Amino acid sequence: MANFFIYWIVVLFADLTTILYQIVRRRPLSNAQSISLVVLTAAAALRMLYWLLLYPAYFTPFRHLPTPPKRRLLTGNENGFYRERKWDVARRWYTTIPNDGLIRYYSALSHEILLVTSPQGLSEVMVQNVHDFDQTPLATLQAERLTGRGIQFLRGQEHKTQRKYLMPIFTPAHIKTLVPIFWNKATELVEGLEQEIHKSPTDHFVHLTNWSVRVALDVIGVAAMDCDYGALKNPDSEYKDLIHLYRRVMANAPPTSFRILGLLADYVNPKLLYYIPESRNMVLKDSFMNLRMHARNTIQAIKNGSGIAKGKDDRKDVISVALRNGQIASDTLEDHVMTFHAAGHITTSITMDWTMYELGQRPELQQQLRAEIRSRLPGGMTEDINNTDIESLPLLNAVCSETLRFYPALPFTTRVAVNDTFILGTPVPKGTTVAWCADAVNRDKALWGPDGDVWNHERWLGPGRTTTGGAKNNFSFLTFAAGPKNCIGQAWARAELACLIAAMVGRFEIRLANPESASHVDPVTALMSKEGVYVSLKTIRGW
Numbered sequence: 001m002a003n004f005f006i007y008w009i010v011v012l013f014a015d016l017t018t019i020l021y022q023i024v025r026r027r028p029l030s031n032a033q034s035i036s037l038v039v040l041t042a043a044a045a046l047r048m049l050y051w052l053l054l055y056p057a058y059f060t061p062f063r064h065l066p067t068p069p070k071r072r073l074l075t076g077n078e079n080g081f082y083r084e085r086k087w088d089v090a091r092r093w094y095t096t097i098p099n100d101g102l103i104r105y106y107s108a109l110s111h112e113i114l115l116v117t118s119p120q121g122l123s124e125v126m127v128q129n130v131h132d133f134d135q136t137p138l139a140t141l142q143a144e145r146l147t148g149r150g151i152q153f154l155r156g157q158e159h160k161t162q163r164k165y166l167m168p169i170f171t172p173a174h175i176k177t178l179v180p181i182f183w184n185k186a187t188e189l190v191e192g193l194e195q196e197i198h199k200s201p202t203d204h205f206v207h208l209t210n211w212s213v214r215v216a217l218d219v220i221g222v223a224a225m226d227c228d229y230g231a232l233k234n235p236d237s238e239y240k241d242l243i244h245l246y247r248r249v250m251a252n253a254p255p256t257s258f259r260i261l262g263l264l265a266d267y268v269n270p271k272l273l274y275y276i277p278e279s280r281n282m283v284l285k286d287s288f289m290n291l292r293m294h295a296r297n298t299i300q301a302i303k304n305g306s307g308i309a310k311g312k313d314d315r316k317d318v319i320s321v322a323l324r325n326g327q328i329a330s331d332t333l334e335d336h337v338m339t340f341h342a343a344g345h346i347t348t349s350i351t352m353d354w355t356m357y358e359l360g361q362r363p364e365l366q367q368q369l370r371a372e373i374r375s376r377l378p379g380g381m382t383e384d385i386n387n388t389d390i391e392s393l394p395l396l397n398a399v400c401s402e403t404l405r406f407y408p409a410l411p412f413t414t415r416v417a418v419n420d421t422f423i424l425g426t427p428v429p430k431g432t433t434v435a436w437c438a439d440a441v442n443r444d445k446a447l448w449g450p451d452g453d454v455w456n457h458e459r460w461l462g463p464g465r466t467t468t469g470g471a472k473n474n475f476s477f478l479t480f481a482a483g484p485k486n487c488i489g490q491a492w493a494r495a496e497l498a499c500l501i502a503a504m505v506g507r508f509e510i511r512l513a514n515p516e517s518a519s520h521v522d523p524v525t526a527l528m529s530k531e532g533v534y535v536s537l538k539t540i541r542g543w
Helices: 002-025 029-061 087-094 117-128 135-148 157-171 172-199 208-225 238-251 255-268 269-274 280-303 319-327 331-357 363-376 387-391 392-405 490-507
Strands: 102-105 111-116 412-417 421-422 426-428 431-439 510-512 534-541
Touching: 002 319, 002 421, 029 387, 087 387, 087 412, 087 431, 111 117, 117 421, 157 172, 157 319, 157 331, 172 208, 172 387, 172 490, 172 534, 208 331, 208 490, 319 331, 331 363, 331 392, 331 510, 363 392, 363 426, 363 510, 387 392, 387 431, 392 490, 490 510
Parallel strands: 111 431
Antiparallel strands: 102 111, 412 431, 421 426, 510 534
16 A cells, blocks of 8 residues: 555656646646546545545455444544553453454554454464564664664564574573672662752652663663763763653654654655654654764774773673674664663663552552561662572562563554464464554453452462462563563563662652652553652661
């Protein structure tokens, strides 16, 4: 369909240019020109009629699949343009539309999407037939304009090769060596927060989101790039611009005009959208250039300051590992650095915020958790923490696991079939858009029990529940996706989050200051608080 509209626009533009020239020169239109204009208009009208009216009702190969009621021509089955978050809509359909694992629905401008709902269907998409599905063209283009083509956007053998090269820094053995780094930065976070609350009046509220972003950026800098950005100790350092850039391109919802333009990606080549003189395009272009320049400078600094060239460097940060094997091109390495920067600090910040959001409303749970932390880590912030210490805190890990389940940073995912394939026995033609909703699956009562849609850390406590939460299968928890293309850094994320939460709860009594507004989330890609999380902190002595 996109190719048709490209050809149509080219021919129409040529025709209109000629017609305009004729009008300016006050020459009458020829019969051929008049006929051409009529034919082009009719062709576009018929094409739109087919896709908006006839295809969904009579020609789709998925007519047998259940579909939501009340499909509108412009907004599909959704209630307007971006009025609701996609994951909220999907979760509603999960619970109200009887299905056998697939739901057919239409987004704006009658774009057909298959929503996969059953564990078996998810297994086929993520594991058995994983190479039949890829990122959508629009998502790929957005990534190229935001963080470069990181590992999650690579396909086939290229994905396998790059993942193999990067795996050394994400193995369990290596994660254990990083826990002291995580704890050191958690200590800096606590010290910085204490300084802030001591300088301020007793009713001062801390914008925790500001701190969570900075500590997550520092962690990814030291642990993944061997570079301490110092964002915690000096919020006005040069790296505040790096934080601002990532927040600008990832955290803030784009204007409605830009999102509506994005709907045209189903009808024209998505690359054409970025030539439209819209302010969002200018922001993206400027931000991307600055982010890539920072990645390039970071790589060069490590090259200049290490023994890699002589083969003597044994560091396991992302860049050093990549430079040693020599199999990753410079541009690809820059993409990896940009991706790890974004994924490593934005998602960690999001999860830390939601953990504080839940704990800040549960003082009794805080007391229990603080007692566990202080009894198992009696040395407090000065103690040398290792991975075994963190893993020995069942209540802490239960709290972290439940937040990861209840608040998946990426709650809704789309893919496109790059080959003719099958899902649950249903033929899926090449070009079909397929989606799954981590937010819905992670809260599905059929998988998690009657309290699946409630934040309840206790589901992770008890024999056999530490890693499963009592869920019935491996596709009940999709925060990190599943299969060979799952999140490469999930063990890292869990260990880092546990250290940060242990330090915060071990030292402070936390009270949520904005319980109502903190839960407001923009209808964008990430499950991020629009306002951020504000807390009141009280230092609890003795640790």
